[in-house]
Amino acid sequence: MxxxxxxxxxxxxxxxxxxxxxxxxxxxNCFPSLASPLSRCGTRRSNTPSRSSPFRSMSREGSSSTHGLPSPGGTRQQSTNSMPSPPSLSKSRSGRSSSSAPxxxxxxxxxxxxxxxxxxxxxxxxxxxxxxxxxxxxxxxxxxxxxxxxxxxxxxxxxxxxxxxxxxxxxxxxxxxxxxxxxxxxxxxxxxxKRHPLFRREGDDLELAVEIPLLKALTGCTLSIPLLGGEKMSLTIDDIICPGYEKIIDAKGMPCSKEQGKRGSLIIKFLVQFPTELTDEQRSDILGILENSC
Known part of the structure; x- marks a missing residue:
């Protein structure tokens, strides 16, 4: 992350x-193990016909009866079916629970x-x-x-x-x-x-946008740069500030939590302010100065 x-x-x-x-x-161990409903059918009934027995009329009790316990009369209850019904899969076991509990x-x-x-x-x-x-x-x-x-x-x-x-x-x-x-x-x-009015954090680095007039961007200047915490530092720029120009100041960013004593960088991005209007004389002067610069 x-x-x-x-x-x-x-x-x-x-x-x-x-x-x-x-x-x-x-x-x-989030959920206790449940016995499979198929375990009751673990052995198959033999297909070999057996001899008739006087006790053949006695069959097992249904799962809804007294579960093999003697009846009050002392004898087991008899079922009218000669074959026990196969066990059915319970919906509560085969399907997902509809409970909304967390x-x-x-x-x-x-x-x-x-x-x-x-x-x-x-x-x-x-x-x-x-x-x-x-x-x-x-x-x-x-x-x-x-x-x-x-x-x-x-x-x-x-x-x-x-x-x-x-x-x-x-x-x-x-x-x-x-x-x-x-x-x-x-x-x-x-x-x-929380959102800061001046700085934006990128990892351990801090980004700061500074507006500068076109004249200072072309001729150089000395700026007062605010730092996080209220302090300020003086920064002199002799380069021509063109679109996309950045100034990186080491060890003026956020502290590194994993490396004690190390800090990120302060990245200054410049927004050049261009004039919105020029007179014909100003246009002519600029043209004469910049005509052979490119």
Whole structure:
């Protein structure tokens, strides 16, 4: 995911949460094994005719009767059919369940666990540049031993590290809603970058658009360039700024979260302001100057 990270808090990493978190969920034991409905027909009836027996009139009980238990009179019930009906495949087993209940996952404790709850965590470029600490209050539903649903408030602390990108996930295990007979759900916060009025982020680089008059684009100039965080730097340009011209300044971009001390670049893109009107004399002067330049 282009360097997207996933951060997971457990009992030791998050001092504000004393509860024990479940880790390393697995879907290997998600569904209990079911016996095949064909197992009741595991042996075939022999085609060899058997000798008549005085007990041949006694047949098996139907599956809807007393299941082989003696009747109150002390004798087994007899069926009017000489052959037992073949077992039928239940629709509930052969077809997909029509229940709309959410899919539950199993974990190492053997208890079912609902899917995680995702929430957005909006951060400014400045917060992702310097890093910050965010405190978020959540309300979750917890089922008591008597089956009553109560609401609990929790205060979660997220330490945003410098250089985190959009899409970075921070997981708090077991801090979601808890239902009877199931493990509590996880809460996942996903980093979302707020739009900045000046800068646009591309990976670890920052892009900045600067407007410049045509005269300065042709003759050179010294510009005051804003930096993320409120500072400014002086930039002198002696080149002719043509369409598509860019100036790259190293180590003035976003910090790299995986390499401490390393930063991306600041890419300056120029928007040349052309005049909208020219007099005939100005056109003549420009023509005389630029006629032999190309």
């Amino acid at each position: 282009n360097g997207v990270q996933s951060i997971r808090y457990n009992n030791g990493d998050h001092p504000t949460n004393p509860r024990r978190f479940y880790r390393h969920q697995s879907v290997d 899919i539950m996952f199993s974990n190492s404790s053997g208890m079912l666990k609902p899917p995680p709850i995702e929430k957005k965590l909006e951060c400014t470029l400045e917060e992702l540049y310097y890093g910050c600490k965010r405190k978020i209050k959540i309300t979750r539903e917890v089922a008591t031993n008597t089956g009553k649903i109560t609401q609990e408030e929790e205060l979660l602390t997220i330490k945003v590290k410098p250089g985190w990108k959009k899409g970075t996930k921070i997981t708090f295990e077991g801090m979601g809603n808890k239902r009877a007979g199931a493990s509590p759900a996880d809460i996942i916060f996903v980093i979302v970058e």
